[in-house]
Amino acid sequence: MTKFDTRIDFYPTNEHQGIKYRRGRVLPFGSTLVPNGVNFSIYSSAATSCTLVLFRKNGATPFAEIPLPDEFRVGNVYAIIVFGLDYENIEYGYRMDGPYDPQNGHRFNKDIILSDPYAKAIGGRDVWRDVTNLDRLYPFRSRLVFDDFDWEEDNPLETPMEDLIIYEIHVRGFTAHQSSGVRHRGTFAAIREKIPYLLDLGINCIELMPIYEFDEYEHSRENPETAELLVNYWGYSTLNFFAPKAGYAATGKYGMAVDELKTLVKELHRNGIEVILDVVFNHTAEGDHRGPTISFKGVDNKTYYMLTPDGYYFNFSGTGNTLNCNHPVVRSMVLDCLRYWASEYHIDGFRFDLASILGRAQDGSPLNNPPLLESLAYDPILAKCKLIAEAWDAGGLYQVGAFPAYGRWAEWNGKYRDTIRKFLKGEKNTVGQLSQCMQGSPEMYICRDTTAGINFITCHDGFTLYDLFAYNSKHNEANGENNQDGNDDNDSWNCGCEGETDDAGVNFLRNKQIKNALAILMLSQGVPMILMGDEMGRTQYGNNNTYCHDNELNWLDWALIEKNSDLFAFARHIINFRRQHPVLRNKEHYRNRDYKNSGYADITFHGTKAWYADWSETNTVFAFMLDGHHAKNGFVQDNTIYVAINMYWDALDFDLPQLSENRKWHVAINTAMAHPDSFYPHNEEPVLNDQHSFIVGARSVVVLVGK
Amino acid sequence: MSFSVKTEIYEKYTELILEGALDSSTAPLFSEEVKKIIPQNPDTLVLNVEKLDFMSSAGLRVLIFAKQKLGTTATLFLVRPQEQLVETLKMTGLIFSVNIVDNYPE
Numbered sequence: 144m145t146k147f148d149t150r151i152d153f154y155p156t157n158e159h160q161g162i163k164y165r166r167g168r169v170l171p172f173g174s175t176l177v178p179n180g181v182n183f184s185i186y187s188s189a190a191t192s193c194t195l196v197l198f199r200k201n202g203a204t205p206f207a208e209i210p211l212p213d214e215f216r217v218g219n220v221y222a223i224i225v226f227g228l229d230y231e232n233i234e235y236g237y238r239m240d241g242p243y244d245p246q247n248g249h250r251f252n253k254d255i256i257l258s259d260p261y262a263k264a265i266g267g268r269d270v271w272r273d274v275t276n277l278d279r280l281y282p283f284r285s286r287l288v289f290d291d292f293d294w295e296e297d298n299p300l301e302t303p304m305e306d307l308i309i310y311e312i313h314v315r316g317f318t319a320h321q322s323s324g325v326r327h328r329g330t331f332a333a334i335r336e337k338i339p340y341l342l343d344l345g346i347n348c349i350e351l352m353p354i355y356e357f358d359e360y361e362h363s364r365e366n367p368e369t370a371e372l373l374v375n376y377w378g379y380s381t382l383n384f385f386a387p388k389a390g391y392a393a394t395g396k397y398g399m400a401v402d403e404l405k406t407l408v409k410e411l412h413r414n415g416i417e418v419i420l421d422v423v424f425n426h427t428a429e430g431d432h433r434g435p436t437i438s439f440k441g442v443d444n445k446t447y448y449m450l451t452p453d454g455y456y457f458n459f460s461g462t463g464n465t466l467n468c469n470h471p472v473v474r475s476m477v478l479d480c481l482r483y484w485a486s487e488y489h490i491d492g493f494r495f496d497l498a499s500i501l502g503r504a505q506d507g508s509p510l511n512n513p514p515l516l517e518s519l520a521y522d523p524i525l526a527k528c529k530l531i532a533e534a535w536d537a538g539g540l541y542q543v544g545a546f547p548a549y550g551r552w553a554e555w556n557g558k559y560r561d562t563i564r565k566f567l568k569g570e571k572n573t574v575g576q577l578s579q580c581m582q583g584s585p586e587m588y589i590c591r592d593t594t595a596g597i598n599f600i601t602c603h604d605g606f607t608l609y610d611l612f613a614y615n616s617k618h619n620e621a622n623g624e625n626n627q628d629g630n631d632d633n634d635s636w637n638c639g640c641e642g643e644t645d646d647a648g649v650n651f652l653r654n655k656q657i658k659n660a661l662a663i664l665m666l667s668q669g670v671p672m673i674l675m676g677d678e679m680g681r682t683q684y685g686n687n688n689t690y691c692h693d694n695e696l697n698w699l700d701w702a703l704i705e706k707n708s709d710l711f712a713f714a715r716h717i718i719n720f721r722r723q724h725p726v727l728r729n730k731e732h733y734r735n736r737d738y739k740n741s742g743y744a745d746i747t748f749h750g751t752k753a754w755y756a757d758w759s760e761t762n763t764v765f766a767f768m769l770d771g772h773h774a775k776n777g778f779v780q781d782n783t784i785y786v787a788i789n790m791y792w793d794a795l796d797f798d799l800p801q802l803s804e805n806r807k808w809h810v811a812i813n814t815a816m817a818h819p820d821s822f823y824p825h826n827e828e829p830v831l832n833d834q835h836s837f838i839v840g841a842r843s844v845v846v847l848v849g850k
Numbered sequence: 851m852s853f854s855v856k857t858e859i860y861e862k863y864t865e866l867i868l869e870g871a872l873d874s875s876t877a878p879l880f881s882e883e884v885k886k887i888i889p890q891n892p893d894t895l896v897l898n899v900e901k902l903d904f905m906s907s908a909g910l911r912v913l914i915f916a917k918q919k920l921g922t923t924a925t926l927f928l929v930r931p932q933e934q935l936v937e938t939l940k941m942t943g944l945i946f947s948v949n950i951v952d953n954y955p956e
Contacts, residue, residue: 229874229875231874231906231907231908231911232874289911291911291914291915291918292914293914293917293918293947295922326940327941330941332940332941332942332943335943392941393941394907394938394941394942397906397907397910397938398907399907399910399938399941399942402942402943402944403941403942403943405943406942406943406944407943409943410943
């Protein structure tokens with residue numbers, strides 16, 4: 144007998160169908176291993192009864208159904224401890240009975256077995272695209288997990304946000320292609336094999352597109368032109384918020400996805416790389432009134448969803464339903480969920496999809512002081528986590544620069560994306576905005592610092608960086624929606640030819656524009672994010688909405704490193720250039736003055752004439768200098784850096800500001816030059832013969848280092 | 851499926867010889883043997899798995915338990931594990947917690 148046998152809850156008090164049980168504990172919610180048994184706890188504001196349904200793993204039918212006695216209920220919470228279960232081999236669910244009265248928000252149906260909203264693992268799709276369980280009873284089943292992972296000394300890294308370089312990854316797409324050369328393609332384990340690549344590239348933070356369990360066959364259909372099956376590939380449709388997608392684990396079929404993901408986080412941390420999860424609290428996979436009942440809809444529809452006065456589903460997400468995030472009970476669930484990922488998986492941060500929904504009231508109206516966003520901002524367990532909002536939704540809210548931040552939330556800076564794209568196209572009247580963007584958008588984030596904005600030019604939504612300069616319009620025919628889906632305002636420019644071409648001039652310009660984009664991104668204050676594959680010229684052939692393609696259109700082709708070797712070398716260099724120069728990574732905004740008595744203000748603006756920036760409408764050149772004495776807001780010494788950006792169609796002569804203290808200008812980067820002269824390795828930058836002026840080529844970026 | 855575990859205690863190490871199939875029904879036997887050994891604080895625990903045909907995640911959890919109970923100064927050896935077991939250890943990352951050898955002592 145173990146020492147727990149003196150506890151009263153070690154012993155059952157009831158028995159039903161051969162299963163022994165007793166009253167459970169209301170907290171924590173979900174399923175928890177306790178001495179000698181499993182504690183199950185679930186809440187519902189309107190259920191009239193609750194039955195725990197037990198299956199053997201992959202069993203066709205339940206082996207037991209235990210109605211929870213009403214005396215086990217505390218308030219709206221049903222809790223039970225069940226003894227004698229084989230933890231590795233059981234699956235469980237619930238039947239909730241109650242009113243079926245959709246007009247008043249109730250959709251109870253005791254014939255449906257429901258998944259536990261708090262389940263920590265889901266069984267049924269243990270392998271990606273497995274079709275075995277498609278038609279079985281209760282296809283996605285709650286399972287138990289163990290908390291015996293050995294983290295050793297691991298902890299979230301707490302890397303200063305201004306030092307992050309974020310790389311957006313789709314777990315499957317990152318290594319699914321044969322060229323990846325990994326052992327278990329498309330999995331968490333495979334990402335571990337690519338850690339050396341990430342380190343070489345200079346990445347210190349990966350952002351994983353949704354890894355919560357989702358159904359890749361949801362809304363699947365045949366492409367009418369090719370008959371290929373289009374699937375829910377991106378995964379923005381959650382079945383369950385606490386379970387990692389089993390099909391993303393090489394050990395999914397052994398039920399060890401939890402261990403595999405934790406090992407990935409541990410290994411990434413060991414190599415100095417943070418992990419941010421893309422989380423999707425704005426809607427679930429249950430769709431609207433026509434959609435399936437899998438979990439929330441049958442457990443407590445009125446609580447979990449924003450409903451119209453006559454019981455239909457508000458659709459601010461564009462997917463059918465909207466999670467009722469500011470209902471106090473749902474707020475708790477979201478908080479419990481994030482605390483769980485932060486503490487049990489050591490996750491460093493979260494990016495919230497369509498985050499403006501999290502600021503809507505239960506009737507859908509925008510809130511001035513959304514309790515959920517406030518709770519998350521001030522929560523003690525999440526206190527060191529990065530919180531990043533995609534500060535808009537599909538219902539008309541656009542809150543970039545105005546997201547309820549409580550001094551904590553960062554935003555995907557959509558204005559940065561739009562400005563840089565317009566400037567790179569050569570559009571007029573963009574230099575002023577460009578200047579703001581490259582300074583970390585101080586006018587937009589006036590009471591914040593540079594880390595309020597995530598700077599990006601591309602992400603999974605929209606064109607890849609290569610396609611941004613290869614296509615004027617989207618080409619989404621392969622999505623089977625008559626090219627009606629996807630964004631039409633791409634601010635892209637095809638450099639003279641739509642799509643693939645042999646024209647050397649067009650290809651040279653495209654290559655240069657990609658380098659210009661990467662350079663501007665890495666030279667900006669704020670937190671940069673790049674899309675996986677942009678460093679090697681990944682193309683989606685003009686498709687700017689590849690959400691449904693589980694094929695080469697989305698899978699990263701690692702052979703591109705060789706094919707576009709000069710671009711890759713440049714990308715690697717410019718990322719590492721940012722890492723090497725703290726003057727590019729201030730936390731506080733520039734003060735536009737010399738507070739270190741160096742003789743130079745922290746930032747000064749120039750044009751083709753030194754000390755004179757041209758802000759006029761027709762101007763397409765911009766230059767600035769960052770004084771090395773003011774690096775990291777004056778706490779660190781660095782070289783002085785001068786950046787000249789010329790988006791004019793011809794080369795221009797730039798007068799250079801003069802350096803003091805016998806320092807000289809060295810050329811570090813020049814995107815006008817062909818490889819290998821577009822950059823020079825760290826500490827090997829050649830000194831300029833002419834210290835007074837420099838010819839910057841047409842549509843190119845030059846970076847000089849003063850030392 | 852059948853399973854057996856035999857313990858041999860030597861001066862410098864303790865060896866467990868596992869044979870057959872280790873799954874959730876037989877894992878408790880393995881777990882009991884491990885729990886008997888732990889109080890003796892062995893520096894080295896050797897698991898001879900040459901004749902172990904199969905280890906499910908239940909068996910792996912006992913391995914995790916054993917490694918954690920042994921502590922950071924002790925070493926865990928696996929003698930001649932089958933390829934599938936090595937693969938699973940690699941996929942989950944548990945491979946870092948064990949030493950795989952052809953013989954012990956080497």
